[in-house]
Amino acid sequence: MSEIRILSATGILGSGFREETLKRAMRLKPDFIGADSGSTDPGPHYLGSGDTLFSDSAYKRDLRLILLAARAAKIPAIIGSACTSGSDPQLERLVTIAREIAREEKLSFKLGMIHSEQNKNYLKRKLREGKVRPLANAPEFNEQVIDRSAHIVGMAGIEPFVEALEHGAEVVIAGRSSDTSIFSAIPVMRGLNPATVWHAAKILECGAACVVMRKYPDCMFATVRDDHFIVEPPNPEYRCDPASIASHNLYENSTPYELVEPSGVLNTFSAKYEAVSDRAVKVSGSTFKAAERYTIKLEGAELAGYQSIIIGSVRDPIILRQFDSWLAGLTRAAKDRITAVFGTGIEAKYRFDVRVFGRNATMGPLENETRIGHEVGLLFQVTADTQELATALIKSVSHIAVHYPVPEWTGLITSIAYPYSPSEIARGPCYRFNMNHVVEPESPLEMFGIEYEQV
Amino acid sequence: MMRLWQVTKLIRSKNSGPFELTFDVIFKDRETYEKVRDAKLISAEWFARTYRLTPEVVSVIHYDAANAIKVTIPRPAISGDVDDTDVFGGQQYGPLVDLEVP
Numbered sequence: 001m002s003e004i005r006i007l008s009a010t011g012i013l014g015s016g017f018r019e020e021t022l023k024r025a026m027r028l029k030p031d032f033i034g035a036d037s038g039s040t041d042p043g044p045h046y047l048g049s050g051d052t053l054f055s056d057s058a059y060k061r062d063l064r065l066i067l068l069a070a071r072a073a074k075i076p077a078i079i080g081s082a083c084t085s086g087s088d089p090q091l092e093r094l095v096t097i098a099r100e101i102a103r104e105e106k107l108s109f110k111l112g113m114i115h116s117e118q119n120k121n122y123l124k125r126k127l128r129e130g131k132v133r134p135l136a137n138a139p140e141f142n143e144q145v146i147d148r149s150a151h152i153v154g155m156a157g158i159e160p161f162v163e164a165l166e167h168g169a170e171v172v173i174a175g176r177s178s179d180t181s182i183f184s185a186i187p188v189m190r191g192l193n194p195a196t197v198w199h200a201a202k203i204l205e206c207g208a209a210c211v212v213m214r215k216y217p218d219c220m221f222a223t224v225r226d227d228h229f230i231v232e233p234p235n236p237e238y239r240c241d242p243a244s245i246a247s248h249n250l251y252e253n254s255t256p257y258e259l260v261e262p263s264g265v266l267n268t269f270s271a272k273y274e275a276v277s278d279r280a281v282k283v284s285g286s287t288f289k290a291a292e293r294y295t296i297k298l299e300g301a302e303l304a305g306y307q308s309i310i311i312g313s314v315r316d317p318i319i320l321r322q323f324d325s326w327l328a329g330l331t332r333a334a335k336d337r338i339t340a341v342f343g344t345g346i347e348a349k350y351r352f353d354v355r356v357f358g359r360n361a362t363m364g365p366l367e368n369e370t371r372i373g374h375e376v377g378l379l380f381q382v383t384a385d386t387q388e389l390a391t392a393l394i395k396s397v398s399h400i401a402v403h404y405p406v407p408e409w410t411g412l413i414t415s416i417a418y419p420y421s422p423s424e425i426a427r428g429p430c431y432r433f434n435m436n437h438v439v440e441p442e443s444p445l446e447m448f449g450i451e452y453e454q455v
Numbered sequence: 456m457m458r459l460w461q462v463t464k465l466i467r468s469k470n471s472g473p474f475e476l477t478f479d480v481i482f483k484d485r486e487t488y489e490k491v492r493d494a495k496l497i498s499a500e501w502f503a504r505t506y507r508l509t510p511e512v513v514s515v516i517h518y519d520a521a522n523a524i525k526v527t528i529p530r531p532a533i534s535g536d537v538d539d540t541d542v543f544g545g546q547q548y549g550p551l552v553d554l555e556v557p
Contacts (some may be wrong), residue, residue, distance in 0.1 A: 027541050040470070040472060040473050040534070041470055041534075041542075042471070042542065043473075043534055043535030043542040044533075044534070044536075044541070045535065056536075094537045100464070135474075136474060136475060136529070137474040137475060137529040137530065139474075139533070223539040230519065241521070243521055246518075246520040246521040247465075247479075247481055247519075247521040247523060249518075249521070250477075250479045250481070250518065250521065250523055250525055251469070251479075252469055252477070253471055254469065254471040254472075254475055254477055254514065254525075254527040255514070255516055255525065255527070256516065256518045256520070256521070256523070256525055257516070257518070264478050268520075271520065273520060304536065304537055305537070311519075351537065353537070355540070361540060362540055362541060362549070363540065363541075363546075363547065363549065364531065364532075364538075364540045364545045365507075366505070366506055366507060366531060368505075370548065384539055407494055409485065430534070430535075432533060432535070432536050433473040433474070433534060433535065433536070436472065438474070
């Protein structure tokens with residue numbers, strides 16, 4: 001096999017792509033279609049709760065077009081990091097959608113499902129054996145952390161994909177997996193130079209993110225040969241240039257020169273980026289160093305509590321001129337009221353925070369700018385062990401805050417504008433990412449169960 | 456006096472995973488990139504001061520292939536945690552925008 005032609009449908013399944021672009025790309029005869037479906041970017045909620053970033057309808061729209069195109073061309077379709085975090089419930093959700101599509105469109109295929117959710121006893125054993133290592137800025141990790149986690153996933157490399165494809169899977173839907181593995185599995189399996197393949201995969205994994213000016217999510221296409229790959233957007237409105245492709249290595253990565261995968265490290269230090277037309281770029285020269293020890297990255301999330309919040313704003317110049325002392329007094333009064341209602345001892349059972357929009361809501365204590373404008377936004381936030389308690393406490397805050405006085409005005413004032421009735425909003429459970437570690441498995445497949453189904 | 460935003464095509468911040476924050480400063484041309492790079496305007500010390508860290512935990516990488524400087528720091532809070540202000544880490548680059556360029 002001298003070259004592999006890869007179609008990346010979109011940067012994240014559910015965000016969309018143009019149907020017309022997919023059709024154009026299919027005329028370029030890809031060897032497979034890949035799409036990532038996950039990210040930790042939107043925060044710990046998705047891994048913790050099993051909820052998904054996009055709606056079922058959005059996943060179904062994108063997956064339907066991918067499956068129809070792949071089955072018509074008799075090429076594999078590979079989806080990784082199912083439904084945001086790639087936990088078991090999210091994998092099941094995407095598989096259910098795939099089954100529905102198959103029924104509605106009368107498609108039939110062998111489906112491979114890769115499970116990335118981790119067994120807690122397995123992880124405890126690995127921890128005891130000294131086979132779990134921290135990555136940068138990792139929080140403390142121990143058996144209690146494992147026990148507290150709502151879900152823990154391992155980020156699969158190419159090996160489970162290769163295994164599923166070698167078993168004849170025509171559609172592979174995986175739980176958490178590295179974005180690049182989705183695109184690297186087939187070319188590495190067919191013997192292409194891993195350095196070229198992993199670099200191409202890094203460029204492809206975000207779909208059209210590597211174009212000069214991305215106006216909307218769309219497909220991307222690359223032709224990968226042993227010593228170079230050529231990337232060219234299938235959408236005629238888009239173009240890539242050497243700078244846009246080189247710049248993409250910066251994205252969501254702590255260094256543009258290295259990409260760490262379970263099986264090794266891609267190094268792009270000596271990569272060359274050359275224009276082959278005004279919209280296509282040839283990339284060559286990266287290297288890949290196999291890892292001494294194969295490692296799988298873990299992601300976990302645990303419950304941090306339940307929150308209720310209030311949104312409001314202040315416009316009175318008199319209040320704004322003494323904003324800090326007014327807010328400090330209000331906070332004290334709110335906490336006193338909570339203690340008066342719920343008794344001493346309540347202090348240890350909740351956390352009260354105020355976010356001040358127009359002052360430092362974005363950078364918090366790191367903000368150096370001290371000026372405030374003609375109004376500020378306030379977000380009161382109570383975190384407690386149950387939703388009932390969080391809401392009960394914030395109801396006390398609401399009334400105290402809205403009438404909190406300033407010395408200049410005599411009589412009862414209403415000092416905060418609340419846009420909603422009721423003013424309080426229950427946010428539900430809040431989660432926390434609680435690990436940044438790698439595990440050394442005995443084999444690359446050990447942590448990933450694969451199931452097959454004739455759909 | 457030019458400001459950093461005037462000589463760059465992109466200044467951005469973003470999570471590099473939930474535990475790190477990474478900044479990209481991509482210049483419009485090679486000449487200005489090299490001038491700013493060699494003047495060490497964007498340094499571990501500046502980031503340490505601005506984001507209240509020790510310089511040792513700041514990684515500064517000069518990426519000639521894209522005329523870009525990349526800086527990675529530990530996240531001030533874990534993404535999405537109770538203390539966090541910016542889940543995607545996307546709005547932490549503000550202090551860079553109006554830096555004076557020599």
